[in-house]
Amino acid sequence: xxxxxxxxxxxxxxxxxxxxxxxxxxxxxxxxxxxxxxxxxxxxxxxxxxxxxxxxxxxxxxxxxxxxxxxxxxxxxxxxxxxxxxxxxxxxxxxxxxxxxxxxxxxxxxxxxxxxxx
Amino acid sequence: xxxxxxxxxxxxxxxxxxxxxxxxxxxxxxxxxxxxxxxxxxxxxxxxxxxxxxxxxxxxxxxxxxxxxxxxxxxxxxxxxxxxxxxxxxxxxxxxxxxxxxxxxxx
Numbered sequence: 238x239x240x241x242x243x244x245x246x247x248x249x250x251x252x253x254x255x256x257x258x259x260x261x262x263x264x265x266x267x268x269x270x271x272x273x274x275x276x277x278x279x280x281x282x283x284x285x286x287x288x289x290x291x292x293x294x295x296x297x298x299x300x301x302x303x304x305x306x307x308x309x310x311x312x313x314x315x316x317x318x319x320x321x322x323x324x325x326x327x328x329x330x331x332x333x334x335x336x337x338x339x340x341x342x343x344x345x346x347x348x349x350x351x352x353x354x355x
Numbered sequence: 356x357x358x359x360x361x362x363x364x365x366x367x368x369x370x371x372x373x374x375x376x377x378x379x380x381x382x383x384x385x386x387x388x389x390x391x392x393x394x395x396x397x398x399x400x401x402x403x404x405x406x407x408x409x410x411x412x413x414x415x416x417x418x419x420x421x422x423x424x425x426x427x428x429x430x431x432x433x434x435x436x437x438x439x440x441x442x443x444x445x446x447x448x449x450x451x452x453x454x455x456x457x458x459x460x461x462x
Contacts, residue, residue, distance in 0.1 A: 345398035
């Protein structure tokens with residue numbers, strides 16, 4: 238069975254950074270990239286970017302480009318999303334999902350709530 | 356970026372009703388469209404890919420159709436478990452996008 242398990246909730250101050258992890262199991266890690274999607278409270282889904290499993294290619298949404306870095310660690314089958322310069326409107330649930338460029342997102346993590354507050 | 360517009364934003368329906376949600380793309384995306392269901396506090400779940408291909412384990416009351424710029428998700432007979440928010444997503448572009456969502460509420 239495919240599983241994506243994310244790290245726990247975070248509370249950060251404006252200007253800080255957060256790094257969310259997404260540990261995968263149940264499939265050949267190298268075959269699929271990882272996408273990150275966020276959802277602000279009461280809002281819809283916003284695609285943030287994706288990275289291939291080998292870290293060779295990544296693609297970020299314009300809304301977070303320059304502040305986000307996505308990476309993977311093939312030895313632990315874990316993907317990471319780091320967001321810097323946090324603002325209050327970065328408060329959201331962050332999801333990882335299996336899939337990258339030109340693909341659907343067929344398995345999702347449980348979500349990680351990141352709260353940005355002074 | 357390719358914009359996706361869903362209608363309606365909210366839909367009130369009763370158990371047993373036939374429900375249709377529309378997703379319109381700002382340019383042709385061929386059949387590169389997926390539908391997701393999201394329940395409160397949960398991650399989205401993939402229902403349909405390539406506009407009309409039902410994912411494994413998804414009940415047959417769900418169906419998708421369309422190509423180009425206009426797509427529909429139909430639930431043939433609404434069940435209590437189907438009250439949720441539904442999102443379309445295009446993956447034709449290097450920059451995937453989601454529709455704004457359609458919330459299906461109990462009438």
